[in-house]
Amino acid sequence: MTTVQQGLLLVVSGPSGAGKGTICNLLREQMPELGYSISATTRQPRVGEVDGKNYFFKTVEQFKEMIAKSELLEYAEVYGNFYGTPRQFVMNQLQDGKDVLLEIDIQGALQVKKSFPEGVFVFIVPPSLKVLSERLHGRGTDTEEVIQKRLSCTVDELGYAPAYDYVLVNEVAEAEADKLLSIMKAERNRSSRKQQIVDSIKAGK
Amino acid sequence: MTTVQQGLLLVVSGPSGAGKGTICNLLREQMPELGYSISATTRQPRVGEVDGKNYFFKTVEQFKEMIAKSELLEYAEVYGNFYGTPRQFVMNQLQDGKDVLLEIDIQGALQVKKSFPEGVFVFIVPPSLKVLSERLHGRGTDTEEVIQKRLSCTVDELGYAPAYDYVLVNEVAEAEADKLLSIMKAERNRSSRKQQIVDSIKAGK
Numbered sequence: 001m002t003t004v005q006q007g008l009l010l011v012v013s014g015p016s017g018a019g020k021g022t023i024c025n026l027l028r029e030q031m032p033e034l035g036y037s038i039s040a041t042t043r044q045p046r047v048g049e050v051d052g053k054n055y056f057f058k059t060v061e062q063f064k065e066m067i068a069k070s071e072l073l074e075y076a077e078v079y080g081n082f083y084g085t086p087r088q089f090v091m092n093q094l095q096d097g098k099d100v101l102l103e104i105d106i107q108g109a110l111q112v113k114k115s116f117p118e119g120v121f122v123f124i125v126p127p128s129l130k131v132l133s134e135r136l137h138g139r140g141t142d143t144e145e146v147i148q149k150r151l152s153c154t155v156d157e158l159g160y161a162p163a164y165d166y167v168l169v170n171e172v173a174e175a176e177a178d179k180l181l182s183i184m185k186a187e188r189n190r191s192s193r194k195q196q197i198v199d200s201i202k203a204g205k
Numbered sequence: 206m207t208t209v210q211q212g213l214l215l216v217v218s219g220p221s222g223a224g225k226g227t228i229c230n231l232l233r234e235q236m237p238e239l240g241y242s243i244s245a246t247t248r249q250p251r252v253g254e255v256d257g258k259n260y261f262f263k264t265v266e267q268f269k270e271m272i273a274k275s276e277l278l279e280y281a282e283v284y285g286n287f288y289g290t291p292r293q294f295v296m297n298q299l300q301d302g303k304d305v306l307l308e309i310d311i312q313g314a315l316q317v318k319k320s321f322p323e324g325v326f327v328f329i330v331p332p333s334l335k336v337l338s339e340r341l342h343g344r345g346t347d348t349e350e351v352i353q354k355r356l357s358c359t360v361d362e363l364g365y366a367p368a369y370d371y372v373l374v375n376e377v378a379e380a381e382a383d384k385l386l387s388i389m390k391a392e393r394n395r396s397s398r399k400q401q402i403v404d405s406i407k408a409g410k
Contacts, residue, residue, distance in 0.1 A: 123396065125406060126406070127406070128409075128410070129409050130409075158403055158406060158407045161396050161403045162397070162400065163396075165395065166391070166394045166396055167394060167396045167399035167403060169399070182386075182390035182391045185387035185391070186371070186391035187391070190370065190371060190372075191370060191371055191372045194372035194374070195366065195367065197372070197374060198330060198363055198366045198372060201330060201332070201333055201334065201374075202364075204333075204334050
């Protein structure tokens with residue numbers, strides 16, 4: 001009997017502006033079979049949004065029940081609405097042997113680590129504060145005040161690096177996406193994930 | 206100032222007949238720059254063997270002094286001769302940013318883990334006892350009794366898998382060598398190995 005090896009939960013996080021979105025998109029291109037999560041939210045659906053596709057739309061009561069029953073890997077309240085990651089939707093994919101990518105903010109990642117420490121936690125950081133400042137100015141979407149606040153936030157957020165398994169310094173996104181792919185290939189062979197196979201070899205199967 | 210990131214000490218081990226030699230040779234082909242270790246030994250040099258190239262030849266007294274001074278990452282006595290891995294020769298390469306491969310037996314690997322836990326420990330196992338038995342018979346070098354003893358040893362040795370970071374099941378050596386390469390690419394980005402870089406980004410360098 002061959003049992004399917006459980007998929008990896010890859011949690012990618014980092015300070016805003018570090019470029020985690022770009023890296024995750026490159027990874028998805030390389031691994032179109034990569035599973036994803038659909039967030040639960042209490043905010044109203046916008047026109048065209050489909051329940052169970054864009055979001056799982058919930059009432060505040062339903063959402064609070066999910067929290068109480070530990071049905072969320074993480075959640076947060078943003079401008080009066082709740083957002084969270086339903087555990088079961090992710091677990092079903094992992095149990096089918098599918099890897100799942102969660103691209104998430106730092107607070108969310110730390111919550112996921114508590115509820116699912118077997119995940120692989122990757123922290124994306126900018127190569128320097130100078131480069132981050134240039135990127136934020138280049139976007140042209142934020143005021144100077146907002147940019148300065150972000151840079152100061154980033155300094156604090158860099159302190160979370162040791163809570164992650166891996167740190168990728170985003171100089172060239174393609175190179176970092178390649179490292180992310182290596183991390184997944186490597187992590188599938190962690191001894192903790194191979195114990196079942198070793199046991200079946202020992203048992204002469 | 207850019208400091209060189211220390212190289213990785215990759216320790217590859219596993220039951221005899223699992224094929225670690227083949228996999229390590231394939232890795233060396235892919236990474237000709239990979240550093241290696243030269244063993245210290247108390248056995249007599251054979252014709253053509255050069256001190257500091259094939260081995261570091263030592264007297265028993267010198268070898269025991271190396272043990273006393275913790276100058277060996279691991280050592281063992283085999284048929285009355287001592288063999289060991291000099292720490293400094295390996296460390297010099299790591300400090301220059303060079304990765305070093307140690308292909309070593311299980312007892313040796315466990316000793317290295319104690320003296321240098323920052324190493325990356327990989328356990329190579331055969332895909333099944335049946336395949337291992339076929340491989341050992343195919344070699345035609347061992348008696349049936351020796352083969353049976355080895356198979357029974359392997360069952361015990363598989364119990365060491367959890368002491369390693371990674372387990373590779375050697376079905377096709379090329380595929381496992383490729384995984385070993387991914388493991389090295391991944392491990393260079395471990396958060397513990399990137400702390401210095403993160404600190405310098407935080408400090409605005």
